[in-house]
Amino acid sequence: MKTTLKLFLFIALILPQVGSARTVDVKNIRVWNAPDNTRVVFDLGSSVKYKVFTLKKPHRVVIDMEGARWTGELDKQRLLGKLITNVRRGSPQKDTLRVVLDLKEKVSPVTQVLKPNDVYGHRLVVDLRRKQGKVRRRAPKLADKARARIKVAIDAGHGGEDYGAPGRRYHAHEKTVVLGIARELYRLIKKDPELDAELVRKGDYFIPLRERTRIARQKQQADLFVSIHADSYKNTSASGSSVYVLSRRGATSERAKRLAAKENASDYIGGVPLQNKDPVVRDVLLDLSLTQQISESLDLGADVLKELGKVNRLHKRSVEQAGFVVLKSPDIPSILVETAFISNPREEKLLKSRLHQKKFATAIYKGIKHFVKSGRIRKIVAESPTQ
Ligand SMILES: [Zn+2]
Numbered sequence: 001m002k003t004t005l006k007l008f009l010f011i012a013l014i015l016p017q018v019g020s021a022r023t024v025d026v027k028n029i030r031v032w033n034a035p036d037n038t039r040v041v042f043d044l045g046s047s048v049k050y051k052v053f054t055l056k057k058p059h060r061v062v063i064d065m066e067g068a069r070w071t072g073e074l075d076k077q078r079l080l081g082k083l084i085t086n087v088r089r090g091s092p093q094k095d096t097l098r099v100v101l102d103l104k105e106k107v108s109p110v111t112q113v114l115k116p117n118d119v120y121g122h123r124l125v126v127d128l129r130r131k132q133g134k135v136r137r138r139a140p141k142l143a144d145k146a147r148a149r150i151k152v153a154i155d156a157g158h159g160g161e162d163y164g165a166p167g168r169r170y171h172a173h174e175k176t177v178v179l180g181i182a183r184e185l186y187r188l189i190k191k192d193p194e195l196d197a198e199l200v201r202k203g204d205y206f207i208p209l210r211e212r213t214r215i216a217r218q219k220q221q222a223d224l225f226v227s228i229h230a231d232s233y234k235n236t237s238a239s240g241s242s243v244y245v246l247s248r249r250g251a252t253s254e255r256a257k258r259l260a261a262k263e264n265a266s267d268y269i270g271g272v273p274l275q276n277k278d279p280v281v282r283d284v285l286l287d288l289s290l291t292q293q294i295s296e297s298l299d300l301g302a303d304v305l306k307e308l309g310k311v312n313r314l315h316k317r318s319v320e321q322a323g324f325v326v327l328k329s330p331d332i333p334s335i336l337v338e339t340a341f342i343s344n345p346r347e348e349k350l351l352k353s354r355l356h357q358k359k360f361a362t363a364i365y366k367g368i369k370h371f372v373k374s375g376r377i378r379k380i381v382a383e384s385p386t387q
Pocket residue numbers: 157158164165174229230263
């Protein structure tokens with residue numbers, strides 16, 4: 001009796017506080033480390049009013065959420081890493097949840113609230129951008145002597161918050177298996193004296209689609225762009241490899257159209273801060289240069305598809321086209337490879353296996369090699385060092 005009464009009193013005491021205003025549950029924090037950015041994601045019960053500010057000595061970021069309460073577990077060890085050295089939470093005033101991140105260096109935080117989608121509920125996303133000291137970008141001078149080799153930008157799809165398509169039987173995630181294949185491809189190309197490679201995504205973090213093409217073209221100054229993915233379909237018997245290229249208008253099939261829509265949803269799932277969304281730039285100019293890009297990409301795609309046909313069955317015998325955002329580089333041949341169906345248990349197993357990751361990578365490498373050898377790429381190799 002006594003305990004029941006105590007419990008009753010306790011509930012009566014706390015209930016008015018909890019119920020007085022709308023309370024936002026903060027359920028979880030996730031942290032994703034990228035080379036120049038650390039993304040901190042809060043899972044929320046509903047949208048929240050927040051304030052984010054930085055403090056010095058030591059460097060800290062403080063996130064205050066109004067009317068919020070912590071309901072999850074705070075697994076500190078999982079959050080600490082390259083940038084964050086400690087995480088604390090408290091309550092500077094009633095009804096405010098404060099999360100303090102201790103940092104190794106100064107950052108500029110960029111914050112956004114994301115609405116629920118198929119994968120996540122409400123999220124508060126805080127991107128901690130590392131200060132970039134020197135100018136890293138030089139004007140793309142194509143006749144640079146060091147650039148005698150054709151450089152391939154390898155883009156492992158998805159990452160971080162965006163898991164991509166899920167496996168059905170072996171718990172594989174698209175973002176993980178495609179990074180494995182990308183790394184194998186990187187190793188193969190690096191061994192080739194005629195080619196050079198860079199990974200667009202180097203770890204488990206999210207990169208917006210437009211940012212991927214920017215990294216490849218401006219930062220890495222690549223000559224080719226290969227985005228690596230794994231397909232999925234509700235019917236688990238769907239299988240095989242396929243290769244896609246950008247389409248200027250319309251898709252070559254319903255399936256290609258649906259696939260492009262699915263891959264383009266990446267930004268929506270991962271969350272792109274507003275200032276990253278560039279307006280539709282000079283569409284006419286883009287359209288003209290895209291015609292050339294697409295014709296080269298179709299050749300590259302055909303070469304890669306042919307090689308993929310030697311290590312896996314083909315889902316489609318020809319290269320298909322649709323409006324993939326990640327392929328919208330105006331000037332470098334760009335293809336998207338759906339290596340296999342992660343929704344098909346047999347292919348999921350292949351995608352997970354190191355041996356088969358290597359096989360997929362080898363096929364893509366051979367296709368690229370064939371394309372480069374054929375001389376169909378506009379290159380630079382023979383240009384004199386003057387402009
Ligand atoms: Zn994908």
